[in-house]
Amino acid sequence: MPRLERRPTPSRLWTAATPVLAVIATMFAGGLLFAALGKDPVEAIRTIFWDPLFGEFASYSRPQLLVKAGPLILIAIGLSLGFKAQVWNIGAEGQYIMGALAGAATGLAFYPGDSPLLFPAMVVIGALGGGLWGLIPAVLKLRFGSSEILVSLMLVYVAQHILSAAAFGMLKNPEGRGFPGSRNFQQFPAAFNGELIAGTGMHWGVVAALGSVIAAHVLLSRHILGFHIRVAGEAPRAARFAGVSPALLTSVCLGISGALAGLAGLFEVTGPAGQISTDFASGYGFTAIIVAFLGRLHPLGILLAGLLMALTYIGGELAQLTLNLPSAAIQAFQGMLLFFLLAFDVLSNFRIRLARRARA
Amino acid sequence: MASRKGPRRVTGTGTAQLLTIRGLTKAYPGVVANSDVSFSVAEGEVHALLGENGAGKSTLVKAIYGLVRPDAGEMRLRGELYAPAEPRAARAAGVAMVFQHFSLFEALNVAENIALGMETPPRQRELAAKIREVSEAYGLPLDPSRLVGDLSAGERQRVEIIRCLLQDPKLLIMDEPTSVLTPQEVEILFATLRQLSAEGTAILYISHKLEEIRSLCDRATILRRGKVVASCIPREVSARDLAEMMVGSALTPPARAARTVPEGPPALEVRGLSVASPMPFGTSLKDVGFTVARGEVLGIAGVAGNGQDELLLALSGELTSAPGMVRAAGADLGDKGPNDRRRAGFVAAPEERLGHAAAPGMSLVENALLSGAVRMGLVRRGFIDWAATRAFADAVVAEYDVRTPGTHVAARALSGGNLQKFVIGRELSQNPSVIVINQPTWGVDAAAAASIRQVILDRAAAGAAVVVISQDLDELMEIADRFAALNEGRLSPPRPVRGLTMKEVGLMMGGAHGMQPPEPDAAGVLRAEASDAEA
Helix, strand or coil, X not given: CEEEEXXXXXXXXXXXHHXXXXXXXXXXXXXXXXXXXXXXXXHHHHHHHCHHHHCCCHHHHHHHHHHHHHHHHHXXXXXXXXXXXXXXXXXXXXXXXXXXXXXXXXXXXXXXXXXXXXXXXXXXXXXXXXXXXXXXXXXXXXXXXXXXXXXXXXXXXXXXXXXXHHHXXXXXXXXXXXXXXXXXXXXXXHHCCCCCECCCXXXXXXXXXXXXXXXXXXXXXXXXXXXXXXXXXXXXXXXXXXXXXXXXXXXXHHHHHHHHHHHHHHHHHHCCCCCCCCCCCCCHHHHHHHHHHHCCCCHHHHHHHHHHHHHHHHHHHHHHHHHCCCHHHXXXXXXXXXXXHHHHHHHHHEEEEECCCCCC | XXXXXXXXXXXXXXXXXXXXXXXXXXXXXXXXXXXXXXXXXXXXXXXXEEEXXXXXXXXXXXXXXXXXXXXXXXXXXXXXXXXXXXXXXXXXXXXXXXXXXXXXXXXXXXXXXXXXXXXXXXXXXXXXXXXXXXXXXXXXXXXXXXXXXXXXXXXXHHHHHHHHHCCCCCEEEEECCCCCCXXXXXXXXXXXXXXXXXXXXXXXXXXXXXXXHHHHCCEEEEEECCEEEEEECHHHCCHHHHHHXXXXXXXXXXXXXXXXXXXXXXXXXEEXXXXXXXXXXXXXXXXXXXXXXXXXXXXXXCCCCCCHHHHHHHHHCCCCCCCCCEEECCEECCCCCHHHHHHCCEEEEXXXXXXXXXXXXXXXXXXXXXXXXXXXXXXXXXXXXXXXXHHXXXXXXXXXXXXXXXXXXXXXXXXXXXXXXXXXXXXXXXXXXXEEEECCCCCCCHHHHHHHHHHHHHHHHXXXXXXXXXXXXXXXXXXXXXXXXXXXXXXXXXXXXXXXXXXXXXXHHCCCCCXXXXXXXXCCCCCCHHHHHHC
């Protein structure tokens, strides 16, 4: 009977190999799922993974890769810091919304100003908005011992209600003929986050995402805060022994991940989305959780995972359009990725022993 | 249980072999834990398994208990091939084991805990009656309805032993059973083990305490680096001989210069220290007070769970107290955290190596940074100087003889003794002025223990004030200048070690927790002062 035996030291090979295995397994299982839905599995997989980059409509979908990957990576980097320290922020979606609202509201308050300081100010306030929203679960946890998992998740729904209230009320476009939604930032150059290089999808959010990858890598490998984050996740009592204050660390992790999610929201609303609208929240905050784990909570891994996840997003939409796949099937497909990743993850800490069952 | 009490073969080496092991080999990646190990245990024999840390004792008993599958070799139980695939199979074959660390649920009562370990537990009432019956038969009184969380370490061990006895074992494996007991409790345990042995149950006894082995065990098998190097009748050799067989070289007991209890202002002053325990079922500290001078070693004894962990936390700064309760060299550290205390020259080594003193999955380099960052200047403007950290870790490994393939390996890959040497070395090499250590040699072999005690004494000789919290009385007697005991969170007034008798020590520790030894005149186990001369 095969048995699992703990490795003395986690295997580096398997740590790197499990995401690849998980992707392959997802392709197989996803293919089965699509076949069960009566679609050609090979074509479906090709539509999701190949066509967005090299297919017929690639010139449209290729820039989308960075547009989608940017916020995913930015949010996932923030989440990964918390996850490493076993601080479970599940509410990045809410922090993303609140960051977008805070930043957009700042910009719209100065409409139609043209100060070059406006956009940077919006960025700062966007980060603050997300960060403060992220600190609510931290404060409640420290004050009342509530679970940050539940509180951060529930705050997503609060944020969504605030979003629709803003879209219908405070931030509604005065010239919008009564339709919900704010002014479009495309018509507000000082606050618009446009493409930096035409046709690539590269905007300031993508730059911020890449910056966050590098910053997180430096933080985790060279900075004492990153070390404390890793120790806290690895052995909480050892962290306390090292002088880490659990309260402070929880707040820092929730604050940083909230701020990065807020930034992602701000860059999204002022760029690709263009306006505050009721359907602005598109689930990046939740998908980023998968991205964080798919990337092994490692900054470079998250960069790759974010790109991969963006690909399945775009490819999934394409498959919905061209193959009439239901969107639930695409979501199930993305969920499988996390499922297989966690399943294969066992192999980096354990080895399989194929031992014959001995007679007792 | 009736069958147990019937006449059985008497103890002795002339009787039939119960367990025979031949050529047992088990290799882990990078290390051969057992290499061609052969030995046998006779029916009713108390057989000692002796060896340094990493000598392969644990792997060997895990193989016997079905937790580890040997790569080669065979085991025979009463002549029949025996290859347990899992502990359940071992138990079915009549092999039971009491682990060094208990696996009990504190929030459940004794009977519920015992039921959890059984394949087909009887109804609670029947089980409780059975527990009472067994516990009385073996002089191990235990109330089945008490919560395990309220029991002393000695009583918890009794739960584990009774759990084993209910299976009516032929072979009982005990892994370092006395490390958590008071001298009085040790006597009770030994009386029980002798009774079991007289009734025909073989006992495989793992311990580092050589005197215990000499007084209890019929035979000893000595392991070194995974191989059987000797076997002997412990009564016929001295403790020193045993230790040398185990280590393979002559031992040097810790040496210290003439004991002159130093004068001058106290380097560490604890006054009226009262803090609530952060742990459920923990013991709060109540009005603890003592002073330690430069160059002095204060030994603090106590049965496990009487506030030792809390005292360490309150001294290391992980648990802060009111201002003024803890002072080092005049500086008030009562409400300061660990790093502020380190800055003031204060280092601490907690008892639990993995998970508290060291992060299991992190490398030795990272673990060196864990507590060395402040005093060794390993962090500049928030950024870690990894080169300096690596050099620090390498220095600790070299200076304290930590056996490891390198400093890049995870802490959990080291054997207990080696990790302990690393942890102690990490703290002592930071040039501290106050040192607090909880259980410096818990689960560490004799050679490593001797070297750890020596470096502690060296640090004291160099002028550090040292507090050693330990459950090993021999150790405290050996290295401490003054002695105090924790009992239910209160500290007895410290007394000079010189002239203390074991009986006084036992009383300071709070006696045997209401236990009656079944044979009041059971042979004294703990060597008194007499054996000091011998060691």
